[in-house]
Amino acid sequence: MRKQALGLIGRVFFWLLVLAVAFYTIAPFIYAFSISFRTNSQVLVEARYLPEDPSLINYQNLFEDADFMRTMFNSALVASVTVLFSLVVGSFAAYALGRVRFKGRMMVLYTVLAMTMFPQISILSGLFSIVNDLDIYGSTVALMFTYPIFTLPFTVWVLTSFFQGLPAEIEQAALVDGATPFQTFWRILVPLTAPALVTTGLLAFISAWNEYLFALTFTLVSKTSQTVPVAIANFGGYGFEVPVADRAAATVVVTVPVLVLVLIFQRRIIEGLTAGAVKG
Numbered sequence: 387m388r389k390q391a392l393g394l395i396g397r398v399f400f401w402l403l404v405l406a407v408a409f410y411t412i413a414p415f416i417y418a419f420s421i422s423f424r425t426n427s428q429v430l431v432e433a434r435y436l437p438e439d440p441s442l443i444n445y446q447n448l449f450e451d452a453d454f455m456r457t458m459f460n461s462a463l464v465a466s467v468t469v470l471f472s473l474v475v476g477s478f479a480a481y482a483l484g485r486v487r488f489k490g491r492m493m494v495l496y497t498v499l500a501m502t503m504f505p506q507i508s509i510l511s512g513l514f515s516i517v518n519d520l521d522i523y524g525s526t527v528a529l530m531f532t533y534p535i536f537t538l539p540f541t542v543w544v545l546t547s548f549f550q551g552l553p554a555e556i557e558q559a560a561l562v563d564g565a566t567p568f569q570t571f572w573r574i575l576v577p578l579t580a581p582a583l584v585t586t587g588l589l590a591f592i593s594a595w596n597e598y599l600f601a602l603t604f605t606l607v608s609k610t611s612q613t614v615p616v617a618i619a620n621f622g623g624y625g626f627e628v629p630v631a632d633r634a635a636a637t638v639v640v641t642v643p644v645l646v647l648v649l650i651f652q653r654r655i656i657e658g659l660t661a662g663a664v665k666g
C-alpha cells in the first residue's frame with residue numbers, strides 16, 4: 387500500500403510539473419493572442435486576460451497593409467531558399483562525412499559542430515564587408531547568402547548521424563545491382579533519411595523565418611527587402627503610443643505558417659527526432 391501511495395504521489399507530482407511547465411511556456415502566447423483582438427487603447431486600460439469586446443481591426447489593418455504583406459513574402463522567399471540550399475548542400479556533405487572514410491573526417495565534423503556555436507554578432511562585421519563588396523547590400527539576396535552560414539552546419543551535423551546509422555548492406559546491394567554512387571545516394575539513401583530532412587529543414591526554416599539581426603543589418607536601407615521580424619519591430623504608434631495590439635496581431639499572423647508546417651509534417655518530425663532511439 388505504501389509503495390502504491392508513493393507511486394501515486396510521484397505520478398501526481400509529475401503531471402503537476404508538466405502542467406506548470408506547459409502553462410509557463412504557453413501562457414505568453416495565449417496572452418498575445420488575446421491582446422491581438424483589442425485596440426491599443428484597450429490594452430492600456432484593460433488588465434483582464436480575455437478581451438471584453440474583441441475586434442478584428444488589427445488583422446484587417448495588417449492584411450490591407452501592402453508593406454507588411456511584402457515582408458511576409460520576403461520572409462517566405464528567404465526562408466525557402468535557405469532551406470533548399472541547406473538541404474541540398476547539407477545532404478551531399480553529410481553523405482560524404484557519414485559514408486565515406488577519409489583522413490581528417492572527424493576533424494571536419496568537429497569543425498562543422500564548432501561553427502554552430504559561433505554567435506551571429508561575432509562575424510557580422512566581416513559579413514557586412516563581404517556583402518558590400520558583392521554589391522548585394524539592401525536586398526534579400528544578402529539574406530539568402532548569409533543565412534546558410536548558420537543553418538548549413540546544423541543540417542550537416544544532424545544528417546551525418548542519420549547517414550551513419552543506415553545499414554551498409556543497403557548501399558552495397560544497390561551498387562551490386564548496377565546503381566551508380568549518385569543513384570544510390572539519390573534514390574535509396576535520401577528517401578530513407580526523409581524524417582531527418584524534414585526535421586532539419588523545418589528547424590532551418592524557423593531559424594530563417596525568425597532571424598532578426600542579419601535582416602536588420604543587411605536590409606536597413608531598403609524597406610522593400612525587409613523581412614517580417616524587422617517590420618514588426620518597426621511598427622509605429624501615434625505619438626508616444628506603443629502599438630502593442632498591432633504587434634501582437636502580427637505575431638499571431640507570422641506564427642501561423644510555422645504552426646501549419648509543424649502540423650503537416652508532425653509525423654515526419656517525430657520520426658526524425660526518435661530515429662536511432664531503438665535498435666533491433
